[in-house]
Amino acid sequence: MNHGCARLAVIVLAAMVIATAAPALAETRFVFANESPYDTLDPHAVFDVGRVAVRLNLYDGLYRWLDNPPVLHPWLAESHTVSADGLTYTFKLRQGVKFHDAAEVTAEDVRYSTERIFAGKKGAAALLSTMVAPGSTKALDRYTVQFTLGKPAAIFLAVVPEIHVVNSALLKKHEKDGDWGGAWLVSNDAGSGSYMLARYDPAIGFIARRFAGHFMRWGPRYIDEVEFRHVKEDNTRVLGMIKGDYQGTGGYLPIDQVKRLREAPNVKVIEQESMRIMMFQVNNQRPPLNDVNVRRAISYAFDYDGFNKDILSGSVERNPVPIPNNLWGVPRDVKGYTYDLEKAKQELAKAETKVDRPLTVGYLTGFSQTEQAATVMANGLRKIGIDTKIVSELWPAMVERMKKPETSPDLVVYWISTYYADPNNWIGEMFHSGQWGTFKASSFYKNPRVDELLDVALRSTDRKVREKAYQDAARILVDEAAGVWIYNTKYFGPWAKTLEGIRFSPIGNGQEMRWVYYTK
């Protein structure tokens, strides 16, 4: 090696040492490792948990879900009124609220945002358009916006937080070919949220700086800069938390990874019961599953404790009904099914339709827990004399299969997450026959009485009436074994030990950073 090469090698080594021994992050900086990519910043294009950090930190809505159980708090709106017929919702906006470019948030921005959601036909559009017709939202004055519903819908207010308000003037400036500023907004920020975009790289994630002018006053302690990165591998996220590269990551890790994190001296794991039910959708239309006794036999054949307590080490809560345990509307007297092979055999004997073919049990490729659940189910069914064929599909392929009763597997296991904290998100969207064709309703259940109860619950604005209707519907569904409900997920959120103020909500998963601060 000549002297030049030697010198270069020394320089390179020295530079590597300097780089790896870089000083620790400033106290007011926070890095979150997220399993989903931040491939768009448009708050109206997505309606998922994976990219919720964009919506909660860069944008505001009229109302906001906070805490667990989630409670709706007035946010951009000071208050709202509902007309006697339940069709007209009028929101009064706070005055003086600023977007990141200092323009004032007005009722026109709310109207524009609502119409933009409809035009894009993505994100919350499908849900909103079942209640509000495009073009019907009105800005009555600078600070008053009015929504007119086609028919009474008690869940409207629960969905309102998903109307993330964008800066209409800014978007109109960047509009191209009538795209509502879509091409620009995928990589930019037009919000009024607690943080404003500083850097964005779709291959990495985004960095946002604290918006000092946010209408909600800041406490004495806060984080100045937050960075949300996409880190796909569970193992890499966990190692990064242990190493201190990240100060937070998603709370739905495999339990063995949670154990590793609990042993790390610099990590604390926040435990909360979430609202994410794991269940088997049972294809109620296809024989022999159209026989209630066969369905009951299946419900008795699943080893709930074996799965929840042994395989998942008790990291979940048994949830025997199609509404999360920790939400209102649950009939507390219903205990649900237990693993009882004798009762399963008795139900099978009573069935008028005989099980004369193997049942297909579907799970999602890449989600090992669904595979384990499918295997446990197949094992239970084999013990009562029912053959099974386990099939797996990637999520897009499974969604395609679940569109029709003829193509959907006999049983499919997956989770129903929280999009809005109302029982309708689970029981209503899964078991009302009007929902057939959506993946949530892939049990293809049809019962006029249940439809009627769910309609009552959806129309009424009286919480007591709604609660009773959901309880009654849930009782019928459990009795008829319309699905197999296994557990409600627990959130095990790994955070740096020095962080405080984290406010977990099943909708935001603790990723709203305005509350969070370092203790030292």
Place this chain on the structure above:
Amino acid sequence: MRLLALLLRRLAWFVPTLLGLLAITFVISRVVPADPVALVAGETATPAQVEALRRQLGFDRPLPVQFVTYVARLARGDMGTSLYTMRPIADDLATRLPATLELTLVAMVVSVVVGIPLGVVAALWRNSVLDHAVRVVTVSGLAIASFWLGIMLQLLFAMRLGWTPLNGRLAGFPPRGVTGLFLIDALITWDWTAFGAALAHLALPAATLAFPALATLVRFTRAGVLDVMQSNFVLYERAMGMPHSVIVWKYILRSALTSTVTQIGLLFGILLAGAVVTETVFDWPGIGTYAVNSIIRSDYNGVMGFTVWAGAIFIVVNLLVDVAHTLVDPRERTT
């Protein structure tokens, strides 16, 4: 002249080859029983709402019409937009290309610089302890799964020893550079700290990616050298009293490299088109991870965009391999 004719012949095949590849990928991606439009429309979308979005996106039209439209757009340099991000595919790929390019180049340099000499040494000392040790390395390189190797390297060098970063291209976001290749950008700006940081981040993923490629090159070089060593011209050069090092490094190696050059080209193409596992383990924001996400979500235009990229890379690399063959092997120029 022969080289020029070869180039022209290969270039003439470029378009039909790419068209064939596009047609196959297009059909496969569309006939797979998956409905990305339903996913984009959202979990609460009714069938009518999904169909409305399908019409808006143009996916309701007959497949041949969609294909012709796609190819016509591609001819104008438009690879379409992602179903999920609504960002142009070309922009998405361009954003990620420097990361993959840098990783692949470094991995290939390591493989070539280490692999070829190791192959020569193993051949010269055939069946010695050294040869056996090299064989252990090469068999390991071919047998060990990349994801396992990557995780083990992370555990050892990043977690236990703390010598390297765990993942990513840089801590935080990269500086706005000129080429997007951080090593080059750091050199251009004379920023040694950034250069070291980029190199430190590259160390583990490049090693993971280089190991199997290195193993392949060692084996091909060793076999090539052993083969050439038996040639009459080597015997003649030895008889003429030529220095051993000259015979080995100038004559034997040059003749033995023909198959190795082919392998270098193919490996480079494979790595450039999809270092998927390594990119995933090390959270490397390159083309490979983009392809995986597109495939999993059936993002039609994303899948097609990646295919165009990978196909073009393979065609170009094959062309370069042929050119390199002609340059390395004089017989190719005269026959």
